[in-house]
Amino acid sequence: MQETNNSRVNQRIATISAHLNPPRFSHMEGSSGLGRADCRAKGGSTGFKVAILGAAGGIGQPLSLLMKMNPLVSVLHLYDVVNTPGVTADISHMDTGAVVRGFLGQQQLEEALTGMDLVIIPAGVPRKPGMTRDDLFNINAGIVKTLCEGIAKCCPKAIVNLISNPVNSTVPIAAEVFKKAGTFDPNRLLGVTMLDVVRANTFVVTTKLAIGLSFFVVN
Ligand SMILES: NC(=O)c1ccc[n+]([C@@H]2O[C@H](COP(=O)([O-])OP(=O)(O)OC[C@H]3O[C@@H](n4cnc5c(N)ncnc54)[C@H](O)[C@@H]3O)[C@@H](O)[C@H]2O)c1
Numbered sequence: 001m002q003e004t005n006n007s008r009v010n011q012r013i014a015t016i017s018a019h020l021n022p023p024r025f026s027h028m029e030g031s032s033g034l035g036r037a038d039c040r041a042k043g044g045s046t047g048f049k050v051a052i053l054g055a056a057g058g059i060g061q062p063l064s065l066l067m068k069m070n071p072l073v074s075v076l077h078l079y080d081v082v083n084t085p086g087v088t089a090d091i092s093h094m095d096t097g098a099v100v101r102g103f104l105g106q107q108q109l110e111e112a113l114t115g116m117d118l119v120i121i122p123a124g125v126p127r128k129p130g131m132t133r134d135d136l137f138n139i140n141a142g143i144v145k146t147l148c149e150g151i152a153k154c155c156p157k158a159i160v161n162l163i164s165n166p167v168n169s170t171v172p173i174a175a176e177v178f179k180k181a182g183t184f185d186p187n188r189l190l191g192v193t194m195l196d197v198v199r200a201n202t203f204v205v206t207t208k209l210a211i212g213l214s215f216f217v218v219n
Pocket residue numbers: 053054055056057058059060079080081082122123124125126127136140143162163164165166167192193194195196
C-alpha cells in the first residue's frame with residue numbers, strides 16, 4: 001500500500017517536473033533547477049519543500065492546512081511576523097507526512113527560505129472598507145520586495161507564487177527584484193488571479209442582466 005502511494009507521489013512529481021522543464025525548452029536546461037532529484041527533503045524523503053510567507057493570516061492558515069494535507073509536500077515552513085508558534089503547533093499535529101517548522105519575524109526569514117522548492121506569499125494587508133487596491137499597493141509592495149530579496153538570496157530556484165494584492169503589481173515587483181539579483185525565471189514566477197477573474201465575470205453578468213441583456217458564457 002505504502003509502495004503504491006509512493007509510486008503515485010513519484011508519478012505526480014515527475015508530471016510537475018515535466019511541466020517545469022518541458023522538452024521543447026531543452027535549450028534552457030541547466031537554467032532551471034527543479035528536477036526530480038531536487039525534490040527531496042532533508043532525510044531523503046521524496047517531496048517538495050514549501051514555505052508559506054504570511055502563514056498566520058486569513059489566507060495563510062487554511063493554505064498551510066492544505067499544504068500539510070498534500071502528499072507531494074515533505075517539508076512545510078510557516079513564516080509570519082506574528083503568531084507562527086501557535087499556528088505551527090496546530091498544523092504540525094495533523095497526522096500527515098510533511099514536517100512542519102515555524103519561523104517568526106524578519107530575523108528568521110532566511111532560515112525559513114533556505115532550500116525551498118516552492119514559496120507561496122499571502123503576506124501583507126487585505127483591503128478594509130473604503131480602501132482601494134492602490135492603498136494596498138503602498139504597503140504590500142514593500143513587504144513583497146523584502147520577501148523576494150530573501151528568496152533571491154536563499155532559494156533562487158524556487159517557484160514563487162504571489163497572492164498578496166494587488167497581484168498585477170506585486171508580480172512585476174517580484175520580477176524586478178529577481179532581475180536585479182540575476183535570478184529571474186518567468187517560468188517560476190506566478191500570481192493567483194482567480195479571484196479577480198471570477199469577480200470580473202460576476203460583475204459583467206450582473207451588469208448584462210441589469211440592462212436586460214441575456215448571457216450565455218462570460219469569460
Ligand atoms: N490573489 C488573490 O486571489 C487574493 C485573494 C484574497 C486576498 N488576497 C490578498 O492576500 C493578502 C492576505 O490576505 P489575508 O486575508 O490573509 O490577510 P491577513 O491580514 O489575514 O493576513 C496577512 C498576514 O500577513 C502577515 N504579514 C504582514 N506583514 C508581513 C511580513 N512583512 N512578512 C510576513 N508576513 C507578514 C500578517 O501578520 C498576517 O498574518 C492580502 O494582500 C489580500 O489582499 C489575494
